[in-house]
Amino acid sequence: MSFIDLCHTRRSVRTFEDRPVEQEKIDLILEAGRVSPTAANKQPQVIYVLRSVEAMDKAREVVGRMMHNATTALLVCYDSNESWKGENFGEPDYDGGEVDAAIVTTSMMMEATDLGVGTLWVRGFNAPKASEVFELPDHIHPVCFLVLGYPTQAVLAKPHTPRKELEETVSVL
Ligand SMILES: Cc1cc2nc3c(=O)[nH]c(=O)nc-3n(C[C@H](O)[C@H](O)[C@H](O)COP(=O)(O)O)c2cc1C
Numbered sequence: 001m002s003f004i005d006l007c008h009t010r011r012s013v014r015t016f017e018d019r020p021v022e023q024e025k026i027d028l029i030l031e032a033g034r035v036s037p038t039a040a041n042k043q044p045q046v047i048y049v050l051r052s053v054e055a056m057d058k059a060r061e062v063v064g065r066m067m068h069n070a071t072t073a074l075l076v077c078y079d080s081n082e083s084w085k086g087e088n089f090g091e092p093d094y095d096g097g098e099v100d101a102a103i104v105t106t107s108m109m110m111e112a113t114d115l116g117v118g119t120l121w122v123r124g125f126n127a128p129k130a131s132e133v134f135e136l137p138d139h140i141h142p143v144c145f146l147v148l149g150y151p152t153q154a155v156l157a158k159p160h161t162p163r164k165e166l167e168e169t170v171s172v173l
Pocket of ligand 1: 013125161
């Protein structure tokens with residue numbers, strides 16, 4: 001499938017089949033994140049693979065029903081001791097960590113899509129609570145959960161959520 005077709009195919013998945021995502025696929029998804037670009041190649045991402053019942057229970061404690069019936073999720077964070085930080089051309093205290101983590105997540109999301117694995121990007125949670133539940137040190141900042149699982153046929157059959165026309169979001173200057 002071409003990349004543009006992959007982009008059109010991807011959708012948020014909120015109902016999953018019971019079968020788990022194979023470890024080989026999780027490895028490929030993580031590999032796509034590993035080779036992602038990050039500011040100054042600092043690679044500040046810190047990714048927790050949540051597969052055990054205990055880890056997923058903790059995830060549900062943080063995000064509640066948005067974990068849906070998934071059995072696997074990635075908690076994507078960045079390490080502010082590693083991220084590119086500092087004065088950025090007049091912008092004091094810039095920290096590239098969150099953008100880097102989002103790029104890494106996007107790569108993993110698209111690799112998952114290519115493998116037929118459905119994803120849901122979840123940011124609707126309380127980050128301090130996530131830090132508390134997962135006992136993260138202060139320099140590890142949760143950015144999102146990437147929920148993973150095989151989509152049901154009903155999800156795949158649904159039309160894609162509408163998008164704005166290009167003219168509404170793009171201007172040629
Ligand atoms: C940064 C970000 C945060 C999101 N947070 C949530 C969330 O907390 N809960 C949820 O159900 N979906 C969440 N989503 C999914 C979006 O709602 C979804 O991508 C959007 O509505 C477009 O639908 P689609 O992914 O099916 O194309 C998030 C997506 C992004 C990129």
